[in-house]
């Protein structure tokens with residue numbers, strides 16, 4: 122994915138109003154020149170979130186979160202920088218740059234072009250469900266438990282029992298076959314001219330991406346003789362099953378709130394609980410869970426509860442998921458529905474509270490996997506090699522869970538004791554084996570999640586800091602400052618990185634807080650940058666602060682040089698250098714900013 126050009130990011134930011142944006146998520150009240158509200162980035166009781174329309178930034182004085190519109194979306198929606206740019210561009214109706222699109226789209230069709238087709242198809246299918254031909258499909262949807270309201274909300278539709286109903290509708294709308302084919306909605310006829318509809322006589326579930334656009338479909342066959350009960354859109358740049366979770370667009374808010382995601386396997390298994398009030402449910406699209414799914418959920422949740430079939434395939438899937446989620450530091454629990462029912466039927470028959478209880482009481486995945494292992498252990502009987510292998514395998518799961526931070530040391534020890542008791546081996550032996558295994562586990566990077574502010578960092582006032590504060594509030598003072606202060610004077614590593622960027626922009630004559638926050642590399646520094654700028658604005662009196670800071674910085678530098686010279690033997694040569702360097706001028710009397 123190529124980077125967005127800076128000019129494009131600036132264009133998107135200029136088209137976005139921070140107050141309008143934040144108001145979509147948080148109730149804001151005007152207070153003087155600023156707006157205040159409850160901060161969504163910590164458990165806020167008093168409104169600590171300040172939004173400045175003048176500077177187009179937000180800042181929380183309790184948890185330190187801060188930045189511009191981009192960083193707000195990154196933090197709130199748990200998006201990466203490019204995702205946030207894309208989201209804001211869409212909201213502002215600014216088309217993405219061509220080179221950005223073409224890198225990932227075939228046949229000259231951009232992602233936007235493709236979604237225009239899929240969105241059109243979603244409208245078409247919805248329309249068909251309302252018409253006379255859709256009556257059977259509508260009855261089926263209602264009979265499976267979907268309310269009329271849900272049918273509207275989730276955009277359920279109907280693909281007519283016809284080979285070209287959609288092809289013809291598309292052509293009428295002005296789409297050529299070459300445009301309909303890449304979106305996965307029609308196929309070319311073998312050896313003949315023309316195309317035919319991919320989805321026929323099916324109840325249609327539109328599948329949304331994180332921004333709420335329709336990117337593909339799942340179709341449930343309505344004819345009992347149809348072999349493929351479910352059919353998904355074919356894979357395309359728009360529709361990648363390994364990175365999409367059905368229902369995430371609807372469930373995301375509840376997942377963020379509860380920090381928990383419930384993962385099921387079918388469309389209705391997600392929709393019926395969503396309809397009935399268990400709102401943090403998503404479904405895989407007929408594929409096994411992938412690393413990308415786990416990473417996606419890891420952005421929003423700290424725990425995943427998997428509801429799988431209570432058979433061997435379900436158990437294998439649970440074990441695989443456990444490994445994937447551990448790496449994302451997600452706690453995993455596994456629920457099974459004993460009567461062999463789907464979550465959807467269970468929810469309708471027993472009610473949402475029963476489903477919630479099933480989720481709440483779901484055993485820890487480690488325990489679930491262990492219970493399955495115990496059965497294997499039992500059937501291994503007295504075969505010591507086989508027993509040893511099974512124990513070793515399980516210890517490995519525990520140790521990797523520990524290494525990736527999914528469980529703590531105490532829990533690891535108690536699991537070891539529990540297993541030792543069952544297999545009748547001294548606990549100390551197992552603990553030794555675990556230590557040995559631990560040496561071979563690669564460490565996780567522990568990378569910070571995108572958008573989360575480096576919480577609780579306190580900054581001691583320093584001359585460098587004061588200088589940056591002022592430059593961020595009054596970029597017009599840059600030339601004055603640059604004349605007196607050299608970049609090499611910045612000691613603090615973090616401030617030095619920011620200063621370097623400020624100097625580069627200042628020398629180009631285009632320094633502004635707004636443009637600085639639009640630079641991808643600065644995203645991590647956004648809370649600090651906003652804090653610096655606001656501090657300066659509140660303190661005012663820039664000229665005096667700047668004079669003092671410059672003097673302090675030069676003074677510090679001279680002291681350091683003096684220490685260096687003094688550390689050497691004081692011969693004539695050194696004495697002369699000392700006088701020459703410091704004898705004539707008193708650093709405190711240097712001219713400041715007039």
Ligand SMILES: [Zn+2]
Pocket residue numbers: 160161162163165169181182183184185186
């Ligand atoms: Zn906060």
